[in-house]
Amino acid sequence: MKILLVGSGGREHALALGLKADKSCTELHVAPGNPGIATLATIHPLAITDNNAICELAQKLSVDLVVIGPEVPLVNGAADVLRSAGFAVFGPSKAAAQLEGSKDFAKGVMRDAGVPTARSFTCTQESEIERALDAFGAPYVVKDDGLAAGKGVVVTNDRHVALDHARACSRVVIEEYLAGPEISLFGISDGRNILPMQPAQDFKRAFDGDEGPNTGGMGAYSPLPWAPDDIVEETYEKVLAPVIAEMAARGTPFIGLLYAGLALTDEGIRVIEFNARFGDPETQVLIPLLMTPLATLLYKAATDNLDDAVLQWRDESAVTVVLASQGYPESPKTGSVISSIPIIENSQVFHAGTALNGDSLLSTGGRVLTVTGTGADLTEARDRAYRAISQIDLEGSFYRSDIALNASVAEKGN
Ligand code: AMP
Ligand code: GLY
Numbered sequence: 001m002k003i004l005l006v007g008s009g010g011r012e013h014a015l016a017l018g019l020k021a022d023k024s025c026t027e028l029h030v031a032p033g034n035p036g037i038a039t040l041a042t043i044h045p046l047a048i049t050d051n052n053a054i055c056e057l058a059q060k061l062s063v064d065l066v067v068i069g070p071e072v073p074l075v076n077g078a079a080d081v082l083r084s085a086g087f088a089v090f091g092p093s094k095a096a097a098q099l100e101g102s103k104d105f106a107k108g109v110m111r112d113a114g115v116p117t118a119r120s121f122t123c124t125q126e127s128e129i130e131r132a133l134d135a136f137g138a139p140y141v142v143k144d145d146g147l148a149a150g151k152g153v154v155v156t157n158d159r160h161v162a163l164d165h166a167r168a169c170s171r172v173v174i175e176e177y178l179a180g181p182e183i184s185l186f187g188i189s190d191g192r193n194i195l196p197m198q199p200a201q202d203f204k205r206a207f208d209g210d211e212g213p214n215t216g217g218m219g220a221y222s223p224l225p226w227a228p229d230d231i232v233e234e235t236y237e238k239v240l241a242p243v244i245a246e247m248a249a250r251g252t253p254f255i256g257l258l259y260a261g262l263a264l265t266d267e268g269i270r271v272i273e274f275n276a277r278f279g280d281p282e283t284q285v286l287i288p289l290l291m292t293p294l295a296t297l298l299y300k301a302a303t304d305n306l307d308d309a310v311l312q313w314r315d316e317s318a319v320t321v322v323l324a325s326q327g328y329p330e331s332p333k334t335g336s337v338i339s340s341i342p343i344i345e346n347s348q349v350f351h352a353g354t355a356l357n358g359d360s361l362l363s364t365g366g367r368v369l370t371v372t373g374t375g376a377d378l379t380e381a382r383d384r385a386y387r388a389i390s391q392i393d394l395e396g397s398f399y400r401s402d403i404a405l406n407a408s409v410a411e412k413g414n
Contacts, residue, residue, distance in 0.1 A: 031048075034355070048070065092255055117270055141175045182201070189258055196235060197286055200222035220281045231269075243258060288348065322370050372385060
């Protein structure tokens with residue numbers, strides 16, 4: 001099977017590794033890719049916002065499957081163009097990707113499907129905004145309705161800050177604050193069936209101790225030794241299966257990866273958000289633990305064939321730590337030289353924002369590399385991830401030192 005994977009981040013590097021490891025994948029093409037991915041696959045230049053260019057590349061390569069990594073082409077309808085041209089695609093249609101593209105749309109689907117989530121108001125007028133803020137009180141949760149590259153959500157005790165953010169959005173969802181640990185739980189769907197993956201936890205704040213601004217994600221780990229035993233089953237029953245049924249009933253089946261961001265509150269699980277694609281950096285811990293051949297799995301999802309599929313996981317733990325550029329997330333410095341990448345057993349360095357200039361590897365983005373360690377438990381996985389990342393030099397760069405720390409301590413105490 002020939003596969004085209006669209007995207008260029010750490011998530012796509014991890015997916016490329018998983019796809020390549022499946023013997024049924026005979027040729028792997030990635031566009032636009034990055035220097036790390038180029039060691040695994042043939043890379044092609046591509047503007048991912050150009051649906052026709054994606055389709056033309058798939059036609060030129062005559063691939064059997066297209067896997068779309070990032071949200072932008074999904075929300076733009078790249079999957080629709082590819083499906084019309086006869087390709088099997090892992091990634092939702094434009095209509096189904098609205099689960100990520102519009103918070104208000106996602107709220108409507110959850111309401112119709114009876115999925116537990118924060119109570120909310122969608123507002124466009126100043127008077128509605130003020131009423132909604134006062135209805136819920138502090139902490140205020142204010143969400144831009146549309147895609148905002150991780151900058152759309154403000155959680156604050158300051159009513160002025162909440163109001164300013166709400167005013168800056170043309171449509172805004174204001175919702176009740178959910179207290180409790182957050183987890184990411186992904187399901188792989190063919191539009192009728194959905195297979196839940198094991199949960200992961202992401203670290204959204206820039207600095208240790210959950211301080212600093214929100215980011216795209218500074219690290220992740222899986223599995224979660226502290227999570228309730230039935231969390232996967234409960235999320236499947238209360239969230240994943242009802243959403244897939246609702247999307248199918250609306251005539252817009254969701255085919256691809258449904259990402260549920262959940263809060264585990266005292267009143268039970270609540271959906272914080274949906275994404276329509278694999279999470280980054282959660283994918284960098286899940287793919288190294290997944291034993292089920294990935295290319296075959298995603299092809300089955302893309303061709304309405306998941307009825308008998310099951311997921312198998314290694315009995316190991318994985319921890320990933322993001323190396324970020326100086327100034328990330330506000331104003332990341334790019335164009336600096338990255339020192340040689342260490343080769344350490346049971347660790348893997350995924351490229352996210354890198355480019356080659358001659359023989360030099362340069363930083364090109366806010367999140368530069370993601371370093372995953374695997375091991376018998378979280379402590380061993382952490383040690384390997386941190387040993388590897390500490391050997392990479394990039395001027396001004398930083399990483400969190402507490403990814404999976406509390407969970408690894410708790411695990412030892414058990
Ligand atoms: P999102 O961009 O939707 O992932 O939101 C970013 C972060 O904002 C989430 O990971 C949460 O930490 C926080 N957040 C979003 N919605 C809520 C909520 N209703 N209550 C508490 N925190 C929230
Ligand atoms: N890790 C958060 C995201 O992928 O959106």
